[in-house]
Amino acid sequence: MDVVREFRNGALRLLVLRHATDAEVHGALLSEWLAARGHxxxxxxxxxxxxxxxxxxxxxxxxxxVDGRRVRRYRTTKRGKRALAECRAVLAELAADVA
Amino acid sequence: MDVVREFRNGALRLLVLRHATDAEVHGALLSEWLAARGHxxxxxxxxxxxxxxxxxxxxxxxxxxVDGRRVRRYRTTKRGKRALAECRAVLAELAADVA
DNA sequence: TTCGCTGATATCGCTTCGCGATAGCAAGGC
DNA sequence: GCCTTGCTATCGCGAAGCGATATCAGCGAA
Incomplete structure (x- = not known):
């Protein structure tokens, strides 16, 4: 029961959607990007x-x-952007509630 | 796969710890309190x-x-408050990252 | 006092998820 | 051909989510 870890885990979805909105990401880079943010x-x-x-x-x-290696690039869909927006709203409420 | 729900779920821990810091909460009331916040x-x-x-x-x-009914009242421990503080920090980073 | 009723808490059963470890896979160098 | 390297995928077990259901203790009414 690592509360911080579990909270991070829920946040992971958000970060992935967020990152894949701006760029076409692939798994390995995404992993590094997340690690750089402590995840x-x-x-x-x-x-x-x-x-x-x-x-x-x-x-x-x-x-x-890419360079002969096959990578799977992900990008957020319209539906994903809606989910992201919804999560942002929840995040804002959350920040207010725990303040 | 309901992303919003899963994000809320991680946040649940945070809200519980937060609420039990100020008051001695019990399950049923906590449930109502959470529902009022959309959880x-x-x-x-x-x-x-x-x-x-x-x-x-x-x-x-x-x-x-209470009124003859037995309720289990919870309160956040010191350790719980530390976990809460840590979660708040993660929350702040998260808000910055998805902004 | 016996029988539900009510509010609170606990548990069951199935499904899904987390995640370390491990495997697969394609191209380049030897 | 056969390692090596860098991504991606999967396996297996333990843990968590959660609707439904059970338990439990007083209360009031018949």
């Missing part, structure tokens, strides 16, 4: 999350070949 | 959560009798 996340958490977000229609992806 | 949570989620938070030493509880 260390294992591949066993990140990839299933990406798949679930895609299944839910919040992300879309395509395979791209 | 509808079933007893099957809330009670196990309270137990886990107590097991982790973030909450302490005692049975009290």
């Amino acid at each position: 260390r996340v294992s591949p066993g958490t990140l990839y299933p999350l990406l798949h679930r977000l895609q299944d839910a229609g919040l992300l879309k992806s395509r395979i791209e070949v | 509808r949570v079933s007893p099957g989620t809330l009670y196990p959560l309270l137990h886990r938070l107590q097991d982790a030493g973030l909450l302490k509880s005692r049975i009290e009798v």
Whole structure:
């Protein structure tokens, strides 16, 4: 029961959607980006999350070949942006409530 | 995969710790308080959560009798307050990152 | 006093999620 | 061919979510 970790985990969805709105991200870079913000996340958490977000229609992806290596690039969909907006609202309320 | 719900869920811990810092809360009232803030949570989620938070030493509880009914009142421990402070810091970073 | 009623708490059962470890996979260098 | 390297995917087990259901203690009414 690591409360901070679990809170971070919920926030992960938000950060992924946020980041994939501006750029076409791929898993490994995303992992570094998150780690730089203090969110260390294992591949066993990140990839299933990406798949679930895609299944839910919040992300879309395509395979791209970069330097011969195949990477799966994700981008936030319109639906994903709506979810993000909703999360931002919840975040604002939350900040007010725990202040 | 309801992203908003899952984000709320992580936030739940924070709100519980926050609320139990100011007052000695009990499950049912807490449930109403959360619902009023848009966090509808079933007893099957809330009670196990309270137990886990107590097991982790973030909450302490005692049975009290009110109008003949026994209620379990929770209060945030010192350790719980530290966890809360840490979560607040994460929350602030998060707000900055998704802005 | 026995029978529900009510509000509070607890638990069950199934599903989903987290996540470390491990495997797969394609291109380049040897 | 066969390592190595860098991404991506999966496995397996433990933990958590949560609707439904059970338990529990006083209360009032018949």
